[in-house]
Each structure stands twice: as structure tokens, then as C-alpha cells.
Amino acid sequence: MEKIKSLWLDFFESERYENGWWERKKALYHKRKAEIVRIQGNGHIIEKLSDENKTNYRYLFHLSYLIKQHDRFFKEEKVTPYQFQMAEGEIMHHKETPRNTLDDHHTPKLIPHTWRDGENQRFTYDRLAAVKYAERWWNSYNPEFETFAVDCTNYVSQCLLAGGAPMRGAPVREQGWWYQHDNWSFSWSVAHSMRWYLSGSTQGLQGKAVESAEELQPGDIICYDFQGDDRWDHNTIVVAKDANGMPLVNAHTDNSRHRYWSYEDSTAWTPNIKYKFFQIGG
Numbered sequence: 001m002e003k004i005k006s007l008w009l010d011f012f013e014s015e016r017y018e019n020g021w022w023e024r025k026k027a028l029y030h031k032r033k034a035e036i037v038r039i040q041g042n043g044h045i046i047e048k049l050s051d052e053n054k055t056n057y058r059y060l061f062h063l064s065y066l067i068k069q070h071d072r073f074f075k076e077e078k079v080t081p082y083q084f085q086m087a088e089g090e091i092m093h094h095k096e097t098p099r100n101t102l103d104d105h106h107t108p109k110l111i112p113h114t115w116r117d118g119e120n121q122r123f124t125y126d127r128l129a130a131v132k133y134a135e136r137w138w139n140s141y142n143p144e145f146e147t148f149a150v151d152c153t154n155y156v157s158q159c160l161l162a163g164g165a166p167m168r169g170a171p172v173r174e175q176g177w178w179y180q181h182d183n184w185s186f187s188w189s190v191a192h193s194m195r196w197y198l199s200g201s202t203q204g205l206q207g208k209a210v211e212s213a214e215e216l217q218p219g220d221i222i223c224y225d226f227q228g229d230d231r232w233d234h235n236t237i238v239v240a241k242d243a244n245g246m247p248l249v250n251a252h253t254d255n256s257r258h259r260y261w262s263y264e265d266s267t268a269w270t271p272n273i274k275y276k277f278f279q280i281g282g
Helices: 002-015 021-031 127-136 152-162 191-200
Strands: 034-050 055-069 072-087 090-096 206-210 221-225 234-241 247-251 255-260 274-281
Touching: 021 034, 034 072, 127 152, 127 234, 152 191, 152 234, 152 247, 191 206, 191 221, 191 234, 191 274, 234 255
Parallel strands: none
Antiparallel strands: 034 055, 055 072, 072 090, 072 255, 206 274, 221 234, 221 274, 234 247, 247 255
16 A cells, blocks of 8 residues: 555654664675665555544554665565554654564473373474475464464564474473374473574484574574564574575564575664574484
8 A cells, every 4th residue: 555655654764774774784785795776665554543532553564675686586575563643644653663572481391201191203304395384384374283472483483393393292381392182282382492492402303503503504593582682582594595694584573585594683682682593404
């Protein structure tokens, strides 16, 4: 819708310098020897609530960048929720919609190595299947699974499952990695718990920690601690490599596709950010 596009562009102009993310994004592309060739955006209203004096709107803004890097082109996409209020013909309180970012950091520690099912379970990870799933559902939600306000880890878990990763540990939520109907392990849906599950699992789904993002391949996982306080906030799945051989990732919550792995252009980014890189196997 053109009105929403104009509204978002006004917001973009006012916020781009205040928060510094646009300058970081341009610097990031410069560092990658890439350039933004074209930017396109479209808005879609998802909720309209009216009372006597005002109307509250929620909408999704789908932003896509056509990127040229050396002799290659690729498209980066991101969908972000916004909200505003209309009263007496005036637009007020236009802002990015806040999400619950707590992601249940204070979950109990995972119980190590007390498996009853699939004790010696091994699997061959189908990276192509995991990436195909990540591409299919990057901006939508598989109705076979619960959808969370903070959905990044749930989405990554589904991708891993599509790649053949075996579930185990049910029904104890602090144990293993699993999803059953209306219940699931903490490691399935909580970023902090998945990071530690991948570090500690020695059977079935396992993550081998490596030193650099460059060592990752499509289907591997990156964990993010934005504040650098050892409370892990976010997970992404690698779906491609750019012209420099560096990972491009897909993610949920702010739904993103083919985003550069470092998240330096994110409003959540801080100079204290920590990463954990996992090669997935079993």
C-alpha cells in the first residue's frame, strides 16, 4: 500500500541516523565489497482496532535489497512489524512493534546425557533439505508447529528436523531436543537453551563449535549474544554463501532471508556482541 510505504519511508528518514543502523549497513556492504543496487518495500496491514476516538493499526513492512557483489547478484529480504495510531486524521505513535525479547533466559539448565530413547542414535544430516525448509518458511509459519512471539529458535529447530535431526528427551522439558503436539523442550524454542544443547550433546543432533563463520556451510547454525552478557538471544541458519565465501542466513522473529551473518545492521547489535558457530552433524 502506497500510504504505508510513504509512512515507513518517513519513519526511515527520521530513524536511520538516530539509531545508526543505516550507516552500519552501508559500512558493512562497503567492507564486503558489495553495493545496494535497488531497494523495494511494501506494507501490509495485519490488524485494525477502532474505538470512539482513534484507530490502532499494525502492519508488516517487507523490505528487499538487490545486492551486487563482484559479478554476482543476490536479494536480501526482511519483514518487520510496525504500528501506528490514527486520531482526527493525524498519524501518531508510529514505531516498530515491540516483541517479547526475554525468550525465557532463566530456564533450568539442561540435564546432560540421561537419554532413554535413541541412546546411540546417529543420523546423516541432509543439509539441502534443511535449507529448502528454511527457504520455504522464512516469512511464513508451518501450521504443524506452534508459533512464538520470539520465533527464531523454533524456526531453526524446524529446519534441523527437516534435515533429519533426531528428537529425544521427551517429555522432560529440560532434557534433550524435541517437539510433541502442545509441548516441547526448552532447547527447541529458547535461544539460550539451544546454544548450550548444541555445545553439550554427544548423541544424535550435535554441534561442533568452530572458530569462524567462514568455516560454516549451508545448514549450519549461528548463535548470537547481542549484549555480550552470556545470555544468548538469537539463532539463525546458514542458507547460502556470498561471493566472498561468507554465510548468508535466514531467521524468524524479524523474518529475514539471505541476511549477512554478522547482524551489524541490526538495531539489537552492540559492540559487545558474541557469536557461536556450529557445524551440524550427528
